[in-house]
Amino acid sequence: MVAKDTGDIVCPFFSDVFEEGKSFGQIVGGLFMHNIPVMVLAVILAVAWKREIVGAIAFFFGGILYVGFVLESIFANEFEWYMISWIIIIAGPAFLTSALFWLNWRKKRKKDFPSKK
Numbered sequence: 001m002v003a004k005d006t007g008d009i010v011c012p013f014f015s016d017v018f019e020e021g022k023s024f025g026q027i028v029g030g031l032f033m034h035n036i037p038v039m040v041l042a043v044i045l046a047v048a049w050k051r052e053i054v055g056a057i058a059f060f061f062g063g064i065l066y067v068g069f070v071l072e073s074i075f076a077n078e079f080e081w082y083m084i085s086w087i088i089i090i091a092g093p094a095f096l097t098s099a100l101f102w103l104n105w106r107k108k109r110k111k112d113f114p115s116k117k
């Protein structure tokens with residue numbers, strides 16, 4: 001019971017990992033599985049810190065991928081209006097991050113290769 005209460009305090013998004021009867025190995029494995037997307041985004045962010053175009057492309061396609069998953073869910077099931085909010089809340093920041101990386105890449109590119117007039 002203590003592990004479940006601790007899990008609810010740590011993060012409600014993966015509190016299902018902290019269930020009674022699970023071994024330590026199962027809990028660690030569950031936490032790892034829940035954090036794979038975070039680790040992938042951290043690696044992309046680390047690369048994009050030096051190569052902004054990588055961040056622009058990766059976050060753009062991440063947003064497109066999520067929109068595709070939601071649209072697939074909409075077509076497979078019944079449409080609900082709250083699904084639009086999912087796209088705005090999750091894919092919106094990905095598109096914004098992509099735009100910011102792209103603008104910074106473009107700004108640096110213009111600085112490194114100024115146009116001759």
